[in-house]
Amino acid sequence: MGLFGGKNQFPVEGKTILITGGSEGMGRAAALQLSAKGANIILVSRNVGRLEEALVDVKAAAKSPSAQRFTYISADVAEHDYAARVIAEAIAWNSGNAPDIVWCVAGMSTPMLWTEDDSLTASRRNMDVNYFGSAEMSRAILKKWLAPENSTSPKAEPKHLVFTASVLALFSVVGYGPYTPSKWALRGLADTLAMELNLYPDNPVKLHIVYPATIVTAGFDRENQTKPAITLELEKEEPPETPETVASRSIAGLEKGEYNIAVSFLGNLMRCGAQGGSPRNNWVLDTLIGWLVPIIYFFVLRMMNGSVRAWAKANGHPMKAKKST
Numbered sequence: 001m002g003l004f005g006g007k008n009q010f011p012v013e014g015k016t017i018l019i020t021g022g023s024e025g026m027g028r029a030a031a032l033q034l035s036a037k038g039a040n041i042i043l044v045s046r047n048v049g050r051l052e053e054a055l056v057d058v059k060a061a062a063k064s065p066s067a068q069r070f071t072y073i074s075a076d077v078a079e080h081d082y083a084a085r086v087i088a089e090a091i092a093w094n095s096g097n098a099p100d101i102v103w104c105v106a107g108m109s110t111p112m113l114w115t116e117d118d119s120l121t122a123s124r125r126n127m128d129v130n131y132f133g134s135a136e137m138s139r140a141i142l143k144k145w146l147a148p149e150n151s152t153s154p155k156a157e158p159k160h161l162v163f164t165a166s167v168l169a170l171f172s173v174v175g176y177g178p179y180t181p182s183k184w185a186l187r188g189l190a191d192t193l194a195m196e197l198n199l200y201p202d203n204p205v206k207l208h209i210v211y212p213a214t215i216v217t218a219g220f221d222r223e224n225q226t227k228p229a230i231t232l233e234l235e236k237e238e239p240p241e242t243p244e245t246v247a248s249r250s251i252a253g254l255e256k257g258e259y260n261i262a263v264s265f266l267g268n269l270m271r272c273g274a275q276g277g278s279p280r281n282n283w284v285l286d287t288l289i290g291w292l293v294p295i296i297y298f299f300v301l302r303m304m305n306g307s308v309r310a311w312a313k314a315n316g317h318p319m320k321a322k323k324s325t
């Protein structure tokens, strides 16, 4: 059921769901919740030990343990052409059928100031994992779902492809230069595909992008090791959430049939303020809120840029401050 009792537009019972980044954090939480709703689950990530551990928990969460099936595939989403192999293995395991739902969650972040020595290397790596990791997977699965031999009818139950971005793809913050563009790129790809999918009326596929804010995960601990102090300070405006909360709000958005899925109050404001040519969840509400957001931004941007300037004043030139610590 959707939140307001509407028809559930993301039924998962008996469906096979492939989740990249499913061994930890938000991806693992989503896998557990989808298993509890009766889905067969394929976890994809690199570390086999963590995949095995996660799979035990995903199995234990199953709604009908005897009917549901679970497996994992180890793969590095940053590797060129990884996804064709992963999808082939998933199809072989799934009695010759492609997964019904693919959720790209695998991602990483190395925040730092743009003038730091490693920022471009970090940027390329973030692009490879976050953008190309999802881009390659989307192409591999769409080539299967959209193939003429898999045509059904416009009324058939749709397949679902889900990308995981960040609120930073809607509102940019100092210090996330190596990361933010990879998530904006994902949004650009998704909007393009949302229109392109209309070329295949007999192969219905629904596309969604989730925009989480801070999630308390191992990945978050890792990114905090390189995160500039000013970034830490500014992002306190958006309270951290557990991976379980983010996963369940994401699934609620999927069940309501949303395209751009924000999972927090500020995230929803940011979503309405940055819609461009994206498909809308609700034309009337999204438009009305979208008219308000520039007024909020007038104050928020003054405050945030003011904080950044005050930080510079208190701490001195960032390159000099770095050398003296």
Ligand SMILES: NC(=O)C1=CN([C@@H]2O[C@H](COP(=O)(O)OP(=O)(O)OC[C@H]3O[C@@H](n4cnc5c(N)ncnc54)[C@H](OP(=O)(O)O)[C@@H]3O)[C@@H](O)[C@H]2O)C=CC1
Binding pocket: 020, 021, 022, 023, 024, 025, 026, 027, 044, 045, 046, 047, 048, 050, 075, 076, 077, 078, 105, 106, 107, 108, 109, 129, 130, 164, 165, 166, 167, 211, 212, 213, 214, 215, 216, 217, 218, 219, 220, 243
């Ligand atoms: N944490 C946060 O504050 C936020 C996170 N996000 C996004 O949400 C998603 C989940 O984040 P979070 O739960 O924190 O992530 P975590 O770092 O906790 O977990 C990442 C998962 O992705 C896998 N992964 C990472 N790199 C690769 C790779 N190259 N190839 C295959 N799998 C990989 C990891 O397994 P393994 O290492 O074994 O491969 C792990 O399963 C990411 O896309 C992230 O960018 C968005 C907003 C905020």
Ligand SMILES: CCCCCCCCCCCCCCCC(=O)[C@@H](N)CO
Binding pocket: 108, 109, 110, 166, 167, 168, 171, 173, 179, 212, 213, 214, 215, 220, 223, 234, 235, 237, 238, 266, 269, 270, 273, 293, 296, 297, 300
């Ligand atoms: C109208 C709206 C007002 C906006 C107020 C702005 C408040 C700033 C919130 C910044 C939050 C940043 C979260 C980063 C999550 C992320 O993606 C990374 N942790 C991953 O590396």
